[in-house]
Amino acid sequence: MLQRVILAIFLLSATAAAQTPVDGPTAYATRCAVCHGGDGNGSERAPGIVSALPRATDAQLGAIIRLGTEGGMPPQTMPDTELAVLIAHLRTMQAPAARRGRGPRQGTIRLSDGTQVEGLVIGESSFDINIRTDDGKTSRFIRQGTSETFSRASILPKKDWVDYDNGDNNRYLDATQINRDNVKNMTLRWMYPVLNHARLENTPVVVDGIMYVTGWNEAWALDAVTGRRIWNYGQDRSDGLISEAGRSANRGVALDDNHVYMVTDHAHLLALDRWTGERVWDTEMADYKQQYAATAAPLVVGDLVIAGIAGGEEGVRGFLDAYDAKTGKLAWRFWTIPTRDDPEAATWIGSALEHGCGATWLTGAYDASLDLLYWTVGNPCPDYDGSERLGDNLYTNSVLALRPTTGELVWYYQFTPHDTHDWDAQQPTVLVDTVWRGQQRKLMLQSSRNGMFYVLDRTDGKVLLAEKTFDRVNWNKGLDATGRPILTEGSEATPEGTIICPGAGGGSNWQSTAYNPQTKLFYVTLTEGCANYKSITQDFELGRRYFGGTAARAGDRARYVRAFNIETGEKVWDFPLRGTGRNGSGTLTTAGGLVFSGEEGGGFMALDAATGEKLWSVDLNQSWSASPMSYVVGGKQFVSIAGQVGFFTFGLPD
Ligand code: HEC
The missing domain is CATH 1.10.760.10 (Cytochrome c-like domain)
Known part of the structure; x- marks a missing residue:
């Protein structure tokens, strides 16, 4: 029954x-x-x-x-x-978007002058409200006391942070509101939590009071004063990526009048509507099944969007692309690795060329005065085994100067020819116009992963200065007249292992570096250390990292925020970074005489730009993987950095 x-x-x-x-x-x-x-x-x-x-x-x-x-x-x-x-x-x-509370509602508010504003209420608090009007744009209004009357929040005066490294890549904001004297009062103004992103490597971009940030295949537009969300874009994450892109690395956006551009883990370039976050176009740059990936913030130059590629340990063939900003159509491609038929193939003797890497995973810089686009190129593959790629391996570990409209190569400089240490050149290229050793110059500064600090003439790529960033750097005895490093005996990885300094992470790495025109100092987070570089014969295999060896830490290792004199390459001050945490953060400097950076102990700090003395810090217990930036909205200066669990923004108390 x-x-x-x-x-x-x-x-x-x-x-x-x-x-x-x-x-x-x-x-x-x-x-x-x-x-x-x-x-x-x-x-x-x-x-x-x-x-x-x-x-x-x-x-x-x-x-x-x-x-x-x-x-x-x-x-x-x-x-x-x-x-x-x-x-x-x-x-x-x-998707965090789907889990965040109630959706927007339709609303009307009255302004103090008697007019009304009607639209979607995107965000609201006891003291203000964000409304999206019919034109798609979202504005902020401030409540007058506890009344139902509002006034429009002013964006001016403002100082924008226009792209990843801010224009000339100096990581410098010409704002003095937060300065040496008052930075001790600085406090957390807001935080925007982001879940499910293993690692945030983003630098925010702020234009007209709106902050644009990214995570793993996601982007957010936030009110830069309150951190409240204006829109969120998200799409599925890709399977099978073995590089950092498959573990959430994404460094941010580029903007033009109506679009926000970002890359996805699987090497697509997206244009989103700047006001609503809706996808406008989506272009596949390369096939992610071949382990092509993307992590770098794009760069807008005129009508083109420049975007680099990741996959520099996965055996891809590197390139840099330019796309039509309106349509997403490819305008040009510069291959960083030649084919067998190209003249540069003479710098690749052996079988490694077809999987030579040379990725372009850090945002470059554009100089309008010279109409040159600068972009750096990553390491050759296999990283540690140079035996099947004898020669210089062009254009790996180089900085390229390209004509942005055509992609034509104007000049290049290779920091580390025939590298067997994973010393890719993915460090920021900082553009400085200044009097240098008595002469007005157009300079490019780079603290390289190979342990050297370089000053180049960026009109022609000539090396003006190359100095060791720490004493133990032992792979070269200086440069010859052509700018080529003179190698020391035993500076290459070998099957038995060779101890070479710096270690595999560098010297410097991709973290931001900053130049302050007032102190005339260059600021960098630096690692002093060495590694035992061993080469191993490894055949290329799709889906397996193509290192061809190992680099184990050898001896002591110490980390610093360090300031360099750019005319002599000498160290001016050091701030020792101590602690057990991870600090993958770079530097920001401001006209307030400050340098900001993360701390190994999980904190965030401000140093005196002239002396390196610590003036302020806060314990946030974050593992930092991103570098700080600063901006001004409505006359108020803010400093912002992405942590592990979201975006933190600081300012002075009201
Ligand atoms: C009777 C309770 C129960 C129900 C009903 C149930 N689950 Fe689970 N689920 C568990 C437990 C317990 C675990 C942890 C198992 C383990 O660790 O092996 C788990 C694990 C999982 C995991 C793996 C999580 C991880 O961290 O790897 C997923 C995914 C999942 N469940 C999805 C679902 C879905 C979808 C449904 C509905 C169709 C569902 N579960 C229904 C008890 C349940």
């Missing part, structure tokens, strides 16, 4: 299911919520799944759901159609 009842119920529910197809939210609510919680953040019965979702492919999720796990997840049978809508729903749960 009982069996028959059960059978009847079963038949009943089976027919019911067949008649009304279940939607994703219902499937989740009835089958999963009891254990994983209504929002996927877990309950006493089962752990949260939201943070695990981005790591699992649809097929893997399907298998977990259908087969269960040994740890207590029960198997569930369901039709394919239901499984599909359920998985689609799970994907929306992983």
